[in-house]
Amino acid sequence: MNVSMTDTDTADVSFEDARELLVDLVSIPSPSGEEAAAAERLADFFEAHDREVWIDDVGNVRAPADDAVLLTSHIDTVPGEIPVRVETEDGEEVLWGRGSVDATGPLAAMAAAAVRTGVSFVGVVGEETNSRGARHLVKDREAPEAVVNGEPSGVTGITLGYRGFLAGTYVATSESGHTSRPDPNAIQHAMRWWTTVEDAFETDDYEPVFEQVTTKPVDVDGGTSDDGLSVETTMDVQLRIPPSLDAESVRETAEAHLEMGTVSWDEPIPPVMESPRTEIARAFRVAIRAEDEEPRLLRKTGTSDMNLYAGAWDCPMVTYGPGDSDLDHAPDERLSLSAFDRSVAILERVATTLRGEDE
């Protein structure tokens, strides 16, 4: 879909209006699965500026327009209440609140820029859990010509890469017996398997984390069963996948060391590494320099919805948004409002460039 638009399809959004949207969205709790109220506020913003908008079957806010670029970020946040307030820190106004950085700041900045420039926008749900919004979007929509995914990269950062993600659940059962017996039980089998997996992916200290497979157990439960006849263990694990590998090879390596028990794997998310030489990356560098800042190119050790977009859509993309990602999910999550304003200006300049209009 590539909708041709004219200047009449754009609308003015003042920095005050953009900040008001940001504060409203941060003030509305929107943990994954409970995004409806925030989605309504976001949809109202587009409606108020005469933009076509609807909330789709999974709860995404869809505002299609010129597909020269799709601006998209996530509506949901991780749980956690942080009292919403604006404080002055080192002479700057700073907004405190859950989601201010991850990723309501990028979301509101993109909404303002999309209305100002007349490009397509989607606010997706469920990014912090199973990415159900992004998964639905790639099945329900044709590829745009370019994508900006919204996550905190900082005003000057352009994120080009993310590692992939593989999650699984290990389950083992052994017969119960006296603990003085030498035979390993299910808990020991789980521990031994995981130790061999960690050893298999161990690398030298100088290897950048982005290029490593990193391993993390995230939940473990074990002990004698209720009927007393067996010992059971369940362990949830996560592995991050560098662009040099695919999920299948990582899975094979992990399973090669499996002597007892079974592992059920979730659908993997592939890694992504975009070129800095695309038109969208160029447009960001120019826009950031126009704000008298030095652009930075980033590759992140985590995973985002951009991984899914890159797997489904054959178009150039980057991730961008205001905020310090060290504050992702943190109890002191907060966003500089001047950084928010500058990110809106940068996104507007990028979208204008990609629409083929004057920079």
Added chain:
Amino acid sequence: MTECVECGADVTLHDDLEVGEIVDCTTCGAELEVVDTEPPVLERAPELEEDWGE
């Protein structure tokens, strides 16, 4: 034609050069970013940094 900011060698530039474009120095291999076109000005292109999280 302009000079590589890393090694000083001549860098040949094409006619429809754009600001923000990345070009290569064929002598030292440096990646250079065009920060102006009238006249052409090159800077070392930003290097890829590693960051945590999303």
